Amino acid sequence: MTDTMEAPVVELTIPSKPEYVGVARLTILGVASRMQFTYDEVEDIRLAVGEACTTAVERAKRANVSDGEITITSEIAADKLIVKVQDNVQCTDADSEESASDLDEQGLGALLMELLVDEFKVESTPEGTLVSMVKYPG
Amino acid sequence: MTDTMEAPVVELTIPSKPEYVGVARLTILGVASRMQFTYDEVEDIRLAVGEACTTAVERAKRANVSDGEITITSEIAADKLIVKVQDNVQCTDADSEESASDLDEQGLGALLMELLVDEFKVESTPEGTLVSMVKYPG
Amino acid sequence: MNLKLATKSINDQASLIGLEGEVDVYTAPQLKQQIIALLDGGVKHVIVDLSSVEYLDSTALGVLIGGLKRLRERSGTLDLVCPNPRIKRIFEITGLDKIFDIFATDLDAIAKVQ
Amino acid sequence: MNLKLATKSINDQASLIGLEGEVDVYTAPQLKQQIIALLDGGVKHVIVDLSSVEYLDSTALGVLIGGLKRLRERSGTLDLVCPNPRIKRIFEITGLDKIFDIFATDLDAIAKVQ
Ligand SMILES: Nc1ncnc2c1ncn2[C@@H]1O[C@H](COP(=O)(O)OP(=O)(O)O)[C@@H](O)[C@H]1O
Ligand SMILES: Nc1ncnc2c1ncn2[C@@H]1O[C@H](COP(=O)(O)OP(=O)(O)O)[C@@H](O)[C@H]1O
Numbered sequence: 321m322t323d324t325m326e327a328p329v330v331e332l333t334i335p336s337k338p339e340y341v342g343v344a345r346l347t348i349l350g351v352a353s354r355m356q357f358t359y360d361e362v363e364d365i366r367l368a369v370g371e372a373c374t375t376a377v378e379r380a381k382r383a384n385v386s387d388g389e390i391t392i393t394s395e396i397a398a399d400k401l402i403v404k405v406q407d408n409v410q411c412t413d414a415d416s417e418e419s420a421s422d423l424d425e426q427g428l429g430a431l432l433m434e435l436l437v438d439e440f441k442v443e444s445t446p447e448g449t450l451v452s453m454v455k456y457p458g
Numbered sequence: 459m460t461d462t463m464e465a466p467v468v469e470l471t472i473p474s475k476p477e478y479v480g481v482a483r484l485t486i487l488g489v490a491s492r493m494q495f496t497y498d499e500v501e502d503i504r505l506a507v508g509e510a511c512t513t514a515v516e517r518a519k520r521a522n523v524s525d526g527e528i529t530i531t532s533e534i535a536a537d538k539l540i541v542k543v544q545d546n547v548q549c550t551d552a553d554s555e556e557s558a559s560d561l562d563e564q565g566l567g568a569l570l571m572e573l574l575v576d577e578f579k580v581e582s583t584p585e586g587t588l589v590s591m592v593k594y595p596g
Numbered sequence: 597m598n599l600k601l602a603t604k605s606i607n608d609q610a611s612l613i614g615l616e617g618e619v620d621v622y623t624a625p626q627l628k629q630q631i632i633a634l635l636d637g638g639v640k641h642v643i644v645d646l647s648s649v650e651y652l653d654s655t656a657l658g659v660l661i662g663g664l665k666r667l668r669e670r671s672g673t674l675d676l677v678c679p680n681p682r683i684k685r686i687f688e689i690t691g692l693d694k695i696f697d698i699f700a701t702d703l704d705a706i707a708k709v710q
Numbered sequence: 711m712n713l714k715l716a717t718k719s720i721n722d723q724a725s726l727i728g729l730e731g732e733v734d735v736y737t738a739p740q741l742k743q744q745i746i747a748l749l750d751g752g753v754k755h756v757i758v759d760l761s762s763v764e765y766l767d768s769t770a771l772g773v774l775i776g777g778l779k780r781l782r783e784r785s786g787t788l789d790l791v792c793p794n795p796r797i798k799r800i801f802e803i804t805g806l807d808k809i810f811d812i813f814a815t816d817l818d819a820i821a822k823v824q
Pocket of ligand 1: 427428431661665690691692695
């Protein structure tokens, strides 16, 4: 999929389980560190991607999906980093609505993503839920 | 691909370029750290996987492949870690034979992989070259 | 990639939980259990020392907010020690630095509950 | 995820290259260029200080072996400073500790070439 004309792509797939979110954070740390981001911006990206994976893990748990997977695709463009976090669980009302016990974490996770990256979007796809984030250096 | 019966799988795809080998090392560090390996064993795995990716990068360079990709698949079994490093460049004579300037690095990389993991195999596949490694804790 | 917890008693009403490592969706449940265990033991003042924390996410914030609520219900407190500006920033950008008392050292936090 | 190089002259025949970070397939070419630059400048004794290296792979070993060969051709030396047991182990398991002089401190290595 990588082409000399296209942006290089790094793709990671992890089980949708709490113990694998740290793997995704390390991978994105490696990707962002190689780019023109400041140390603080790299931290922002690491936290935002961690939050996106965490919401996917919570979504799989709520939907009782045991074979959940999360695919994190990083497009390393010359002037920006685009990260797409795709899972295989459909968005539920809980992702938008204020629902019972998960409220604090859900709300804070989305708030953090909003604050930490320059563009942030959540959408339903045929496969499940897709979180897209864009961060520009500087 | 993950199933409650099967071992959890983490899969990473990177461009076959020197600057991305560090991303693979961070990912495998995350995977191995979550398992029952000692600190030294985790280091061994990190180095062995780094070497496998490095030989893939050298292979793509020799073959003049500009859209090379490396896929690192980690199977986290209860009693062992299986790592498969697959690239899209066919094995050349240089992978086995003693060839000109790359000799030192090639020979040392293969030697290190042999020494650092419990099982190690290089084979040709329809897609390219596959390096398989198995490490047992303890 | 891991979280270590070390809890020490300050007096019969106050305890300090020292955290080291990463507090995330995988490890935050350990912190939650520890806070609940202290509450069950009659502690009213909990200090969570984040000095050696290198990563903290919204799950951790949720556990701390939940702990604060439970402690306030019994007129207690949950305070934080957080000298690391990178970690403190997470509380600042979410506005949570206004609902937690955040101290630079464990001694400052302990002085308040003694 | 990066390599920093700092080269200092010991005398007109000897220089020390201090490395910090990771020496791998991406960064080893920088080390190779630096060794060649010193050779071109007439240096006969090169010390490579690995004290602050946290990762080193076969590409780095290849560059060091290549540098050693080139220096030996002109009756020079390439010695290493390597106090870190984890890095030193890579030289030991490959048997390369027998072809390089490996010192625990930069002072020991410098004493040899002075
Ligand atoms: N800046 C903030 N971002 C997100 N949540 C916040 C923020 N400030 C306060 N909160 C909220 O603080 C609440 C806990 O504080 P509290 O006022 O004691 O409880 P409640 O609002 O449930 O009555 C949590 O529900 C949390 O959502
Ligand atoms: N344990 C080892 N593992 C791999 N290579 C080694 C080892 N020991 C020595 N070498 C070899 O050392 C050589 C450099 O040493 P030297 O004897 O000066 O050169 P050459 O063998 O080319 O004549 C390299 O070609 C390298 O392959």
